[in-house]
Amino acid sequence: MSSSDSIRIEKLCYSIGGRKILQDFDFHLERGVNRTILGVSGAGKTTILKLLLGLLEPDSGKVFIGNLCITGLPEAQFLEQRKRIAIVFQGGALFDSMTVGENVGYRLLEEGKLSQGEITNIVLEKLSFVGVETALDLYPAELSGGMKKRVAIARALAADPDYIFFDEPTTGLDPIGVHNICNLMQRLQAEGKTTLMVTHDLATAFSTSQRFTFLHKARILFEGSEEEMRGSSIPEVCEFLEPTDRSLFYDVQTVNLKQPEQVESL
Ligand SMILES: Nc1ncnc2c1ncn2[C@@H]1O[C@H](COP(=O)(O)OP(=O)(O)OP(=O)(O)O)[C@@H](O)[C@H]1O
Ligand SMILES: [Mg+2]
DSSP states (O other): OOGGGEEEEEEEEEEETTEEEEEEEEEEEETTOOEEEEOOTTSSHHHHHHHHTTSSOOSEEEEEETTEEOTTOOGGGSHHHHTTEEEEOTTOOOOTTSOHHHHHHHHHHHHTOSOHHHHHHHHHHHHHHHTOGGGTTOOGGGSOHHHHHHHHHHHHHTTOOSEEEEESTTTTOOHHHHHHHHHHHHHHHHTTOEEEEEESOHHHHHHHOSEEEEEETTEEEEEEOHHHHHTOOOHHHHHHHSOOTTGGGGOTTSOOOOOOSOOBOO
């Protein structure tokens, strides 16, 4: 697979107010390999997605979309590459003052390349794909949490991206809602989309991804398959998979950048 078919982070460091959020972070998302980044709340998962999209500037290191290094570039210079990626934000991030249909068609309307009729057809197709076409004229405030997530996915799909990032797509949903979102992600993958999810929900991760990255205290402690993760002897990974009363090291506010004793499959 050529590097034009991947998104990469190389040796990235990022801090907020002097606190290290990511340290020497390397990451590679190839087309066709669906990945999940796991980590406790506050570990830096959403931050990684923002860095990948060029919404945040790292202290050092580089982000590549395809062959283009976007780090330090003005957004206008990587807009075409950026359009290959869509994101479903953690809270859905729908515009409250717009209907569902307007939310889903917003980006296409902004681009100004398609007629209103063409946009309406795409909006209906995407809403139908996620199973909420009857919500076309409703406002976000009139939707349940599960419906909001589905509309957010439909909006992400509108511009036909190659990669779709999901930030905690199942958090706060009931078991049926979780099942529906996992099913949607699997259907998208079957259609050739590559998904990158960040979450702390293991069941969602294992049912939708092939590769897993475990983030802990600003560093990657593990990268590998589900089988490798379940067989890992790294204490933090074991604790994440099956929490015990020893969870004191999940104090992510006091970042202690000790070297991991063991790094598997990097
Ligand atoms: N704008 C900000 N100002 C100050 N600190 C921030 C800001 N954004 C994020 N942080 C801090 O950076 C760290 C990483 O945040 P991030 O949102 O990436 O975590 P996360 O892994 O996505 O957490 P969650 O699972 O709760 O969504 C957190 O400790 C957070 O407090
Ligand atoms: Mg987050």
